[in-house]
Structures are given as structure tokens and as C-alpha cells.
Amino acid sequence: MSCFDPSSTPPAGSKPVLLVAAVALVDADGRVLLAQRPPGKALAGLWEFPGGKVHADETPEAALVRELREELGIDTAASCLAPFTFASHGYESFHLLMPLYVCRVWEGDVAPLEGQTLAWVYPNRMGDYPMPPADVPLVAMLRDLL
Numbered sequence: 001m002s003c004f005d006p007s008s009t010p011p012a013g014s015k016p017v018l019l020v021a022a023v024a025l026v027d028a029d030g031r032v033l034l035a036q037r038p039p040g041k042a043l044a045g046l047w048e049f050p051g052g053k054v055h056a057d058e059t060p061e062a063a064l065v066r067e068l069r070e071e072l073g074i075d076t077a078a079s080c081l082a083p084f085t086f087a088s089h090g091y092e093s094f095h096l097l098m099p100l101y102v103c104r105v106w107e108g109d110v111a112p113l114e115g116q117t118l119a120w121v122y123p124n125r126m127g128d129y130p131m132p133p134a135d136v137p138l139v140a141m142l143r144d145l146l
């Protein structure tokens with residue numbers, strides 16, 4: 001199978017690039033935390049890695065430390081976020097650039113502070129949790145890692 005498809009390369013400047021930082025939180029049993037996107041949002045119902053948009057004045061690591069506190073009530077540090085891989089995916093109105101970190105160390109108990117449904121999932125069961133198209137290649141890489 002060939003990857004060569006010139007039409008898959010969009011012209012420069014056609015869409016804004018959105019930087020979103022995401023993290024695979026891995027617990028002592030090797031399970032990964034997924035969060036279900038709530039109704040009314042884009043990609044509603046799909047399962048995603050915790051994270052969010054990186055603000056203009058932030059590093060991706062600082063954005064994740066902030067998002068984990070806001071969304072899940074846990075504290076971690078940039079030194080506990082190991083860069084793992086990234087997604088680069090064209091959505092209709094923007095191009096998503098999403099570094100994915102792995103984190104095994106945090107303080108506090110994970111709680112769904114924004115009303116989101118959470119699931120701790122063994123890597124070999126992640127296929128049961130439909131995810132956004134950008135995440136699909138990341139799941140296969142996580143399975144190999146864990």
C-alpha cells in the first residue's frame with residue numbers, strides 16, 4: 001500500500017492550525033483514562049484523552065497541568081508529562097496539531113468536575129470506545145507502549 005497521494009496535502013494557509021495538548025493518564029493497572037465528549041459539542045459522544053487548547057501564553061505542558069486541575073481535580077507537574085507522540089489531522093474548519101503525553105504520576109483522585117463521563121480502559125479494550133478520527137492512530141501506538 002502506498003501513502004503517496006498529492007491531493008492529501010492541503011494548500012498552505014487554507015486552515016488555521018489548532019494546538020491542543022492531550023494526555024494518556026495511566027494508572028497502576030495499566031489502564032488509560034478516557035473522557036466522553038458531552039452532548040452539544042463538536043464530536044459529541046466520542047471518547048477522548050483529557051486535555052484542551054493551549055492558550056497563547058502557555059506551553060503544552062502548562063496547558064495540561066491547568067486542564068487536569070480544571071477538568072479532573074488532579075495535580076501533576078510538567079516533569080511528570082512524558083512526550084509520547086502526536087496527531088496531525090485535518091478537520092473541516094481547522095487542522096488539529098495535538099501532542100500526546102503519558103503521565104503516571106499525579107496527586108488527588110480523578111473526578112469528573114465538568115460532568116463528563118470517565119472510563120479507565122485497558123489498552124486492548126480501547127476499540128470499544130469510539131474516538132475522534134485524529135485519535136485513531138494514537139490508540140495503536142499506546143497499545144504497543146503499554
Ligand SMILES: Nc1nc2c([nH]c(=O)n2[C@H]2C[C@H](O)[C@@H](COP(=O)(O)OP(=O)(O)OP(=O)(O)O)O2)c(=O)[nH]1
Nearest residue numbers: 020022041042048049050051052053096132134135
Ligand atoms: N482533549 C482532546 N481533544 C481532542 C482529542 N481528539 C480530538 O480530535 N480533539 C479535538 C476536539 C476539539 O476540537 C479539540 C479540543 O479542544 P477543547 O476540548 O479545548 O475544546 P472543545 O471543542 O471541547 O470546546 P470549547 O472548549 O471550545 O468549548 O481537539 C483528544 O483526544 N483530546
